[in-house]
Structures are given as C-alpha cells and as structure tokens.
Amino acid sequence: MNKFENEIKDNLDLKDVKNKRPSKYAGLDSEGISLGLAESDFEMPKEVKEQIIDAVVNGRYHYEFEGVPEFLEAAKEKLRRFNNIDAEEKEILPIAGGMNGIWLTYKVLLRPGDRVIVVTPNYPPIFGHPKEVSQAEAVEVKTKNDFHLDIDAIEKAISEKVRIISICNPNNPSGAVYTKEELEQLADVAQKHNLLVFSDELYENLTYDGRKHTSIASLDSMQERTITVFAFTKTYGMSGLRIGYLVANKEIVEKMKAENSRVLIHPGTIEQLAAAAALKKCNYYVEALRSYLESVRKHFISKLNQISGVKAALPEGTFFAFPDLSFLFTDDRKAAEYLEKEAKVRVYSGSGFGRGGEGHVRMNFCTTKKVIDEATERIHRALMLLGPRRLG
Numbered sequence: 389m390n391k392f393e394n395e396i397k398d399n400l401d402l403k404d405v406k407n408k409r410p411s412k413y414a415g416l417d418s419e420g421i422s423l424g425l426a427e428s429d430f431e432m433p434k435e436v437k438e439q440i441i442d443a444v445v446n447g448r449y450h451y452e453f454e455g456v457p458e459f460l461e462a463a464k465e466k467l468r469r470f471n472n473i474d475a476e477e478k479e480i481l482p483i484a485g486g487m488n489g490i491w492l493t494y495k496v497l498l499r500p501g502d503r504v505i506v507v508t509p510n511y512p513p514i515f516g517h518p519k520e521v522s523q524a525e526a527v528e529v530k531t532k533n534d535f536h537l538d539i540d541a542i543e544k545a546i547s548e549k550v551r552i553i554s555i556c557n558p559n560n561p562s563g564a565v566y567t568k569e570e571l572e573q574l575a576d577v578a579q580k581h582n583l584l585v586f587s588d589e590l591y592e593n594l595t596y597d598g599r600k601h602t603s604i605a606s607l608d609s610m611q612e613r614t615i616t617v618f619a620f621t622k623t624y625g626m627s628g629l630r631i632g633y634l635v636a637n638k639e640i641v642e643k644m645k646a647e648n649s650r651v652l653i654h655p656g657t658i659e660q661l662a663a664a665a666a667l668k669k670c671n672y673y674v675e676a677l678r679s680y681l682e683s684v685r686k687h688f689i690s691k692l693n694q695i696s697g698v699k700a701a702l703p704e705g706t707f708f709a710f711p712d713l714s715f716l717f718t719d720d721r722k723a724a725e726y727l728e729k730e731a732k733v734r735v736y737s738g739s740g741f742g743r744g745g746e747g748h749v750r751m752n753f754c755t756t757k758k759v760i761d762e763a764t765e766r767i768h769r770a771l772m773l774l775g776p777r778r779l780g
C-alpha cells in the first residue's frame with residue numbers, strides 16, 4: 389500500500405480532514421464532501437514540520453530582507469536539476485504563494501490599456517487580475533478540444549497592445565501537460581513578437597503516464613523573457629503556509645521585490661525555511677503522492693465514465709478531473725449547484741475557468757480512494773435521478 393493511503397487511513401478520517409480544512413468545507417453540512425477548493429487532503433511531510441519546530445526553537449523568525457539563504461540555494465539547485473533553468477540567486481524571488489506571483493507579474497509589468505493573452509481554461513486570477521491589478525485587458529484564447537495550445541489562435545490574438553502571454557502548465561483545470569514541442573512553438577511566437585511569457589507551474593510534479601514537465605523558461609533564449617511561478621501550497625499540502633518562489637530576469641525580480649516590500653516586506657522566514665526543507669528532503673514525498681494520484685486518477689475517471697451522460701478524459705497531470713457534463717446540463721453552473729444539493733458533493737463549474745471550460749466541472753481528487761468512491765457513488769445516484777432530462 390502506498391504511503392499516502394497508509395497515512396490517511398491510520399491518521400485521518402474525513403471528519404478530521406474537514407476540521408482541519410475549514411475553507412475547503414465552508415458551507416457544507418456534516419455529510420458533505422468537497423472536491424472543490426484546490427487543496428490536498430494529505431498531511432505535509434514530516435521533515436517540513438520538523439524544520440518549522442527547529443526554526444522556532446533556534447530563533448529563525450526575524451527579518452531576512454534578502455531572502456532566506458537556505459531557501460534561495462535550495463530553489464537554485466532544484467531549478468537546475470528539475471527544470472533545467474540556470475538561475476542566479478538574484479533571479480529568484482521568495483513569494484507568499486502562487487497568487488503573490490500572479491499579482492506581482494501583472495502589477496509590475498502592465499500599464500492601463502495593455503493586453504495579456506491568457507490561454508484558457510485557466511486559474512481565474514490569471515485572466516481576472518490584469519484588470520483588477522493594472523486596468524489592463526485579458527484576451528482569453530481557448531485551447532484546442534484536447535486542451536492543448538492553439539498556437540495559430542494565440543498568434544492571431546496578438547496586437548500592438550499585447551505585452552504578455554500567460555499559461556498554466558500543467559493546467560488547472562484541464563490537467564493538460566504541454567509538450568516540449570508545443571512550448572517551443574509558443575516560444576517562437578513570443579520571440580517573434582517580442583512578448584513576455586508568464587508561466588504558472590504550481591503542478592509541475594504531478595504528471596502521469598511517463599510525461600515529463602517542461603518549463604518554457606528552459607527553452608532557448610526564453611529565460612530572459614519568462615516569469616515562472618512555483619509554490620508549495622498544492623503538492624506539499626502546505627496551503628496555509630503561503631510560500632512559493634518566482635524566477636525571472638534580474639531587473640524584473642528587483643522591481644517585484646520592491647513592490648512586495650511595500651505590502652508584506654517579505655514572505656515569512658519560517659515559511660522559507662520550511663520550503664527549503666521541502667525542496668531538499670522531500671522528493672520521496674512528492675514522488676509517492678504523484679504515483680498515488682496516478683492510480684486514484686485512473687480509478688476515478690473509469691468510475692465517472694460508467695455514469696451515463698458523463699464524458700471524462702484522463703487528465704495528463706494535476707489532481708483535477710474535468711468531466712464534460714454538457715449532455716446532462718445545458719449550463720455547467722447548474723450542474724455544480726445540482727451536485728452540491730442532490731449529491732452533497734462540491735465541485736466547481738467549468739465556465740468559471742474562462743473560455744473553453746463551459747460544459748465541464750472540476751473535481752479535485754487529491755484525497756483517499758475511499759472518499760472518491762463515496763463521492764462518485766453519490767454523484768452517480770444523483771445523476772441517475774435526472775433520467776433522460778437535460779437540466780438548466
């Protein structure tokens with residue numbers, strides 16, 4: 389039995405998971421199951437917990453304006469080893485989670501009236517924040533039907549005002565893992581039109597069926613023009629610790645650091661030490677989680693496909709299933725409402741993730757097979773009640 393099944397079986401039941409994850413379960417009654425918020429049901433690695441205690445005991449909780457050296461060094465080493473990105477310390481910025489990196493990118497690099505091409509479906513702040521942060525405009529460009537990049541459509545959307553092309557790879561919500569070849573084509577377009585690329589790579593460790601994650605910044609001449617965001621919130625089960633890092637060229641990092649210092653001075657010293665421990669000591673944990681989720685994914689998708697009217701593709705990465713329910717519901721928001729009410733299972737509606745998400749719902753499967761089985765059975769029963777009707 390895999391480590392994750394063991395841990396959750398021995399130490400955690402669903403009640404415990406719910407008690408410790410109030411936001412994931414907010415508004416659900418005691419029977420509810422949340423496959424909504426993108427958060428792991430697993431405990432963070434023990435090495436990270438030990439590091440946090442060690443940091444407290446040894447007084448490492450003071451200002452460290454230049455970034456915690458152990459973290460910068462661990463990030464540099466991991467970038468070289470895993471992402472094939474050769475970055476200096478001055479090109480790495482500790483951030484308070486992935487969201488901080490999205491905000492900084494749009495705050496520092498956009499002016500009112502600028503445009504950002506966002507490949508959708510995507511994590512909502514990636515297309516929502518340009519306007520909210522800088523009065524810039526997001527131009528949503530849908531992926532192809534298989535959720536891979538539509539390079540022609542991206543190139544057609546480029547105008548004088550476009551500054552950045554934004555992607556999320558592996559993709560939340562579709563689970564698509566972009567191939568090196570398609571990223572090379574995107575890189576050619578960015579270079580030809582002299583654009584920056586923003587790449588959210590929070591799910592870099594979760595790729596399946598032998599797929600390898602490629603960072604677009606590792607491709608020829610792309611490091612200078614790419615801002616890549618990584619965080620510990622998803623795969624290490626550390627969502628409340630608010631820690632991640634960003635890689636970009638020195639000038640951009642300098643500006644972002646100055647901007648962040650006005651808001652939060654710097655991400656917590658203890659969090660940075662915890663993140664260093666995750667990078668240095670927890671490869672085993674990430675690999676165990678990945679291989680566990682790989683098997684949950686197959687199990688979950690095959691169960692979903694047994695429900696008449698549900699079409700679920702095997703996600704290539706991440707911990708999301710993104711089934712198409714358009715045969716059963718004319719509006720995916722109604723599908724999510726129906727499942728929460730009738731099945732007591734929370735899922736997110738696909739259209740919230742922008743163009744191309746319509747008709748789908750997102751289901752987070754970073755939990756035990758037991759919870760997945762219970763949720764799928766309830767979904768099955770609730771959808772059977774619909775009969776041949778097509779709702780809302």
Ligand SMILES: Cc1ncc(COP(=O)(O)O)c(C=O)c1O
Nearest residue numbers: 426485486487511560590619621
């Ligand atoms: C693709 C993506 N980017 C960023 C975030 C925000 O993550 P964090 O909690 O690290 O700020 C999320 C959270 O769901 C996400 O899925």
